[in-house]
Amino acid sequence: MHDRYAADPLIGLASQSLRRSALLDQIGVAHAIIRIAVDEQPVAGEQPDDYVIRLALAKAEAGRRVRPDLPVLGADTAVVIDSRILGKPTDRADALRMLDTLSGRVHEVYTGVALAGTASDHVLSVSRVTLDTIDPARAEAYWASGEPVDKAGAYAIQGLGAVFVRHLAGSYSGVMGLPLAETAELLAGYGIRRP
Numbered sequence: 195m196h197d198r199y200a201a202d203p204l205i206g207l208a209s210q211s212l213r214r215s216a217l218l219d220q221i222g223v224a225h226a227i228i229r230i231a232v233d234e235q236p237v238a239g240e241q242p243d244d245y246v247i248r249l250a251l252a253k254a255e256a257g258r259r260v261r262p263d264l265p266v267l268g269a270d271t272a273v274v275i276d277s278r279i280l281g282k283p284t285d286r287a288d289a290l291r292m293l294d295t296l297s298g299r300v301h302e303v304y305t306g307v308a309l310a311g312t313a314s315d316h317v318l319s320v321s322r323v324t325l326d327t328i329d330p331a332r333a334e335a336y337w338a339s340g341e342p343v344d345k346a347g348a349y350a351i352q353g354l355g356a357v358f359v360r361h362l363a364g365s366y367s368g369v370m371g372l373p374l375a376e377t378a379e380l381l382a383g384y385g386i387r388r389p
């Protein structure tokens with residue numbers, strides 16, 4: 195449970211990601227954190243928009259089963275390049291491969307957000323990010339910082355990884371894992387309004 199809001203949450207957040215909780219805090223949405231586990235393997239041939247929305251819905255619906263008294267939010271973020279979906283790296287070699295693939299190029303970050311309540315609804319955010327060239331020594335040093343390990347595409351725009359980001363077109367919060375304008379829109383559909 196989220197300590198500050200445990201007494202009177204407006205929604206549940208089906209996520210282990212403290213970033214998503216902090217982003218919801220940022221827009222003043224009191225929430226209870228719900229721990230759930232969902233298999234994040236893409237289905238063969240699955241398109242990135244279908245993938246992130248399927249997982250966001252699966253997380254929200256799993257959370258709703260735990261807290262049927264609350265509308266429950268779930269989200270999923272994936273990096274997409276050359277029509278390939280990059281999730282979180284499985285190990286060092288995987289992270290270095292991802293950084294090498296993204297180096298000096300434009301990629302897309304897809305985040306799906308779902309709300310499961312009496313009915314389910316979802317939104318999608320797609321952003322384009324241009325990264326500088328990341329040579330192998332920098333990629334190694336970045337891996338050693340520990341930051342890439344739990345990030346889709348093995349980098350964090352909000353962290354040390356910012357030094358690689360040359361351009362962003364889209365939603366900064368969406369790249370971080372929870373697009374706030376789209377999330378506010380989703381919540382407004384449930385009568386939860388923020389400025």
Ligand SMILES: Cc1cn([C@H]2C[C@H](O)[C@@H](COP(=O)(O)OP(=O)(O)OP(=O)(O)O)O2)c(=O)[nH]c1=O
Pocket residue numbers: 208209210211213214234253269270271272273282303344345346347349350351352369370371
């Ligand atoms: C590209 C990028 C991703 N990320 C993060 C957002 C997501 O938390 C993570 C992708 O993994 P997800 O599977 O979307 O989420 P998660 O496993 O962290 O949390 P949950 O329990 O909700 O499933 O990568 C950043 O924080 N910064 C970035 O710049």
